[in-house]
Amino acid sequence: MDGFAAVDFEFARQVLQRGIAALYLVAFVSTLNQFRPLLGERGLLPAPELLDWARRSPRGRTLLRPTLFRYVRYTDRRLAALCGTGIVIAAAVVCGIPQLFSPWIPMACFLLLWLGYMSIVSIGQTFYGFGWEMLLLEAGFLAAFLGSEAEPPPTVVLVLLWWLVFRLEFGAGMIKIRGGREWRDLTALMYHHETQPMPGPLSRQAHLLPKWFHRGEVLGNHFAQLVVPWFLFAPLLGLIVPGPVPAIVGAVAAAIVIATQLWLVATGNFAWLNWATIVLAFSAIGLLGIGAPVRSPPSDPPWLIDGMPLPWVVVTTGIGLLYVVISWPALRNLFARRQLMNAGFNRWQLANAYGAFGTVTKERIEIVVEGTPDEDPDAATWREYAFKRKPGDVRRLPRQVAPYHLRLDWLMWFLPLGRSLEDWFTVFLVRLLQADAATLGLLARDPFGGERPRWVRAVAYRYRFTTRAEFRASGDRWVRDRRSPVIGPLSLR
Structure with a gap:
């Protein structure tokens, strides 16, 4: 210099x-x-x-x-x-x-x-x-x-x-x-x-x-x-x-x-x-x-x-x-005792504070969104909506997407961490009931081919990676078990 x-x-x-x-x-x-x-x-x-x-x-x-x-x-x-x-x-x-x-x-x-x-x-x-x-x-x-x-x-x-x-x-x-x-x-x-x-x-x-x-x-x-x-x-x-x-x-x-x-x-x-x-x-x-x-x-x-x-x-x-x-x-x-993470101190987003993952979650909970065309939700056959990169299908290999940012998939990870469901998620479920084309475009697969489902719901599952022995036996990359309903069934009616 x-x-x-x-x-x-x-x-x-x-x-x-x-x-x-x-x-x-x-x-x-x-x-x-x-x-x-x-x-x-x-x-x-x-x-x-x-x-x-x-x-x-x-x-x-x-x-x-x-x-x-x-x-x-x-x-x-x-x-x-x-x-x-x-x-x-x-x-x-x-x-x-x-x-x-x-x-x-x-x-x-x-x-x-x-x-x-x-x-x-x-x-x-x-x-x-x-x-x-x-x-x-x-x-x-x-x-x-x-x-x-x-x-x-x-x-x-x-x-x-x-x-x-x-x-x-x-x-x-x-x-x-x-x-x-x-x-x-x-x-x-x-x-x-x-x-x-x-x-x-x-x-x-x-x-x-x-x-x-x-x-x-x-x-x-x-x-x-x-x-x-x-x-x-x-x-x-x-x-x-x-x-x-x-x-x-x-x-x-x-x-x-x-x-x-x-x-x-x-x-x-x-x-x-x-x-x-x-x-x-x-x-x-x-x-x-x-x-x-x-x-x-x-x-x-x-x-x-x-x-x-x-x-x-x-x-x-x-x-x-x-x-x-x-x-x-x-x-x-x-050097503060209560350090802020990812905080801005002025309106112009300059000289910010950064940080990530101060704590690590020890259990993976995924919100799975499902729909059905059946009249009776209690006796219905439910089909799962597939997100572009968020874990869903237990056999699917996770894909590299960064530096591209899939914002909906990322926000879905945060849902189980909150004390209550976010407003946007309820609107998201309504859009699925309406078969809104723009919203469906954010997903990898619509199980109804653009048709409206009668009911949708969200269910929490616990996911974990399979061991090497489990993968050899089943070909699955994830093991999941159902935990509890999160919201629904919901219908436009």
Whole structure:
């Protein structure tokens, strides 16, 4: 690093800009495919009703985060146009087109992505209430100030990205240490692979590994999240200590973060949380003299500082000072006795607190939704609705879907954890009784081929992975037993 310019971090910038833009592309495609049946004009939780409440209520105006739909009336067509615009801009950045021009062009592109997606998250209610939404927003805002290929990456922005990874990893580590006892007695991952929200194709194999391996996983997780993040800042020592050692230390720390995240990618489906962490960790990988732009002359013209235009230095420095101010609540939260998880401290979703899985559920309860065309529900033959990736059929191999986010499937995992059923679930059952095409499109299979059932119900089942012997005997990947009715039978009559 040369003061304001991180001349050896061009490769990191390329990964960051293209990788973050790729995640925005996935997020906008996911929204285009799912927002309207979930939150649109006839959605399970209609966003127009939330916006109307916010306009009428002083409290609503205060609580509603920034969104373009505060000023432009929401329609499903406008939502689709917003997603289409986001997809085009994100694709252009992935291809590296805006980066070929002055730094103001990629800055404008990322700020548009940030504001556009924030407009969606702000009205997304429970379907957008995940920590990786605010992570993507903050990453997009910071990526706006990485510049273009015309000048070296700004040091201050890379430091802010390290600070983001630190909050993400160290915050998750502290949540676990303060959370369930299973993280302290090293048993958490004896359950997690089986009970996580959406298992992947290798989750069962990971669950069946020996207990000593699972204890090692937990120890490795604590090391990667509580110790390693401190070393992400090592490249800063390069400003004081000459030589490659600081950069190597930072790169090794980033590599450890990336390796642990790849294991999570292989054994689960956590939308873009793991992929975003991987992309952001590349911010600490500096390749000395490789891929760096040509250094500026020893004596820069007065309008250049370390090869960067003076206005750009002023803007990026201002962003750094802004973060010094707004990061205090997040810093204090990391060491607070009652640490908040996935919390925002300002309306713009910047300098957030992150964390996940402070406790691990030890039993997997699945809500199975069934319907029947029969008149008498007590003597009926019930047929099961199949979700796209949520466990259902005991023989079906869980599929890899991340970084794509199946929001309905994820919310179904949370249902048994709550004290009462969510309002959206009752509306969902009504939509099934109506054979609503948009709602059925969120599912993998409608057992009635688009016809209306007479009755629907929801039943709780306990699921567990089969052992190797059970799988050889039956071919089933899950064992399930019925627990209790959850709701219904319900009929439109």
